[in-house]
Amino acid sequence: MASDYLTGEDTTVLIFGASGDLTARKLIPALFELSRQGFLNSKSPVIGVARREKTDEQFRSELRASVLGESPDAETEAAWEQFASRVFYRRVDLGVEADYVALEKSTREIETQLGTSADRPRVVYLATAPSLFDDAVRGLDAAGMIPKERQKSDRLRVVVEKPFGTDLASAEVLNEQLNNCLTEDQIYRIDHYLGKETVQNILLFRFGNAIFEPLLNRNHVDNIQITVAESIGMEGGRGGYYDTSGALRDVLQNHVLQLLCLIGMDPPALFQAREIRDEKMKLLQALRPGNSESIDRWAIRGQYGEGLVNKQPACAYREEDRVPDKSNRETYVAMHVEIDNWRWAGVPFYLRTGKRLPQRVTEIAIQFKSPPLNLFSTVECDGDLCNLVEARPNQLVLRIQPNEAIFLRFSTKRPGMQYQVEPVAMDFEYEDHFKTHLPGAYERLLLDVIRGDSTLFTRSDELLSAWKFVDPVLDRWESGGAGLELYPAGTWGPAAADRLLSETGRRWREPTVD
Numbered sequence: 280m281a282s283d284y285l286t287g288e289d290t291t292v293l294i295f296g297a298s299g300d301l302t303a304r305k306l307i308p309a310l311f312e313l314s315r316q317g318f319l320n321s322k323s324p325v326i327g328v329a330r331r332e333k334t335d336e337q338f339r340s341e342l343r344a345s346v347l348g349e350s351p352d353a354e355t356e357a358a359w360e361q362f363a364s365r366v367f368y369r370r371v372d373l374g375v376e377a378d379y380v381a382l383e384k385s386t387r388e389i390e391t392q393l394g395t396s397a398d399r400p401r402v403v404y405l406a407t408a409p410s411l412f413d414d415a416v417r418g419l420d421a422a423g424m425i426p427k428e429r430q431k432s433d434r435l436r437v438v439v440e441k442p443f444g445t446d447l448a449s450a451e452v453l454n455e456q457l458n459n460c461l462t463e464d465q466i467y468r469i470d471h472y473l474g475k476e477t478v479q480n481i482l483l484f485r486f487g488n489a490i491f492e493p494l495l496n497r498n499h500v501d502n503i504q505i506t507v508a509e510s511i512g513m514e515g516g517r518g519g520y521y522d523t524s525g526a527l528r529d530v531l532q533n534h535v536l537q538l539l540c541l542i543g544m545d546p547p548a549l550f551q552a553r554e555i556r557d558e559k560m561k562l563l564q565a566l567r568p569g570n571s572e573s574i575d576r577w578a579i580r581g582q583y584g585e586g587l588v589n590k591q592p593a594c595a596y597r598e599e600d601r602v603p604d605k606s607n608r609e610t611y612v613a614m615h616v617e618i619d620n621w622r623w624a625g626v627p628f629y630l631r632t633g634k635r636l637p638q639r640v641t642e643i644a645i646q647f648k649s650p651p652l653n654l655f656s657t658v659e660c661d662g663d664l665c666n667l668v669e670a671r672p673n674q675l676v677l678r679i680q681p682n683e684a685i686f687l688r689f690s691t692k693r694p695g696m697q698y699q700v701e702p703v704a705m706d707f708e709y710e711d712h713f714k715t716h717l718p719g720a721y722e723r724l725l726l727d728v729i730r731g732d733s734t735l736f737t738r739s740d741e742l743l744s745a746w747k748f749v750d751p752v753l754d755r756w757e758s759g760g761a762g763l764e765l766y767p768a769g770t771w772g773p774a775a776a777d778r779l780l781s782e783t784g785r786r787w788r789e790p791t792v793d
């Protein structure tokens with residue numbers, strides 16, 4: 280239960296883009312869960328805003344179907360009825376000023392009806408296409424919904440969904456548009472990866488334990504690999520959007536670089552939004568390509584062809600619904616990057632993400648250096664086949680999803696009369712230990728906005744730095760660049776990605792999810 284914070288407070292949440300997929304799949308379920316657990320009280324209205332004409336009742340019943348599914352239990356159903364009575368719908372054409380004036384009036388009426396305190400913040404969630412963000416904030420401003428006095432400015436918080444721009448220039452324009460009407464403190468740029476429980480644990484694991492942090496630097500670490508692999512393709516008609524985006528913009532520029540920041544940043548002086556984001560920013564400023572000769576030597580792209588994923592046939596990307604049949608959009612990207620600072624100079628960071636890979640898995644694997652002397656190497660023969668078996672380097676893996684876990688691989692002596700080496704793992708699995716459901720990313724992040732905590736949101740300078748880093752790669756690929764290599768669906772990506780590592784005698788870790 281929510282007795283540790285917020286109980287008793289009330290907040291109005293307005294969702295722009297209420298007819299969209301995100302609202303039904305993520306936002307309403309998260310708000311419902313927060314209400315159910317007592318984090319949002321009965322004076323907290325949720326107002327869906329979109330262009331189509333719809334009654335409150337229609338909106339509620341559409342949401343009910345997608346949130347509760349076919350046969351909810353009685354308790355869930357009762358909780359939903361209670362929550363749904365506070366869900367409203369208002370039609371707004373985002374380009375029409377008068378509609379915002381009507382929205383403001385309506386919002387006040389709903390708040391009066393529910394008894395929402397006038398000094399509580401309103402949260403506006405922009406879940407629309409990014410091209411409408413400008414209209415939306417101008418409209419809010421014109422209707423007087425953005426408080427101007429400094430002391431009251433915190434009464435409006437605007438959450439902005441990704442994609443935040445398609446490159447550096449467009450992200451700068453978007454920032455300017457938002458900043459015309461809002462202060463930086465009022466803007467919450469969401470990256471749902473930061474809301475994942477295991478992602479938040481990266482900082483606690485690093486800075487809440489004394490034994491790991493002294494090892495995380497160039498003296499002990501050989502390389503770090505960050506993998507965000509997905510087995511899905513373009514389900515749900517996503518091909519249209521995806522073909523304007525690709526793996527670099529869709530996942531690497533945001534989720535993967537955020538994971539890199541968390542595993543690579545220095546400890547903040549305080550565990551507070553500004554200090555943490557300052558440290559992430561320093562890391563992004565120190566980010567360098569892993570090879571200075573040419574982009575093609577450190578950034579690799581690929582696209583899936585047909586293949587088998589989980590033993591099921593999968594079509595090629597170019598055969599997917601709404602994808603042009605000659606598309607050159609990348610569905611896979613791998614990079615070798617380095618962080619040019621005192622802690623990490625010379626340590627390769629290998630990043631990769633892609634669709635239609637063998638499994639869905641997100642992990643950070645820290646590979647330590649080999650022992651300086653291999654005292655325990657033995658030759659093991661099986662028939663005519665003999666292998667040299669030596670102690671393998673230690674590996675610390677933070678598995679973000681699925682089966683959230685942390686494990687440490689080390690060498691041990693196999694029982695017997697000889698010194699034979701066997702790699703084993705010590706592991707910690709969240710589910711085994713906590714025996715509880717991990718809160719969803721949107722639940723956590725929405726609650727943070729309601730609480731006014733921006734720690735897990737991306738600040739504008741962070742976001743622009745991330746775009747600045749990937750921009751030259753986008754340019755290179757958009758102007759032709761190195762050819763796009765096809766990989767069969769259900770494999771770990773193009774051969775060129777393996778060469779990124781094999782040139783230096785390294786290999787990608789093959790994640791196994793049991």
Ligand code: BG6
Pocket residue numbers: 509529530641
């Ligand atoms: C989204 C991307 O931001 O993240 C999707 O747009 C991707 O393409 C998704 O599938 C992955 O998120 P998760 O939480 O399923 O790992």
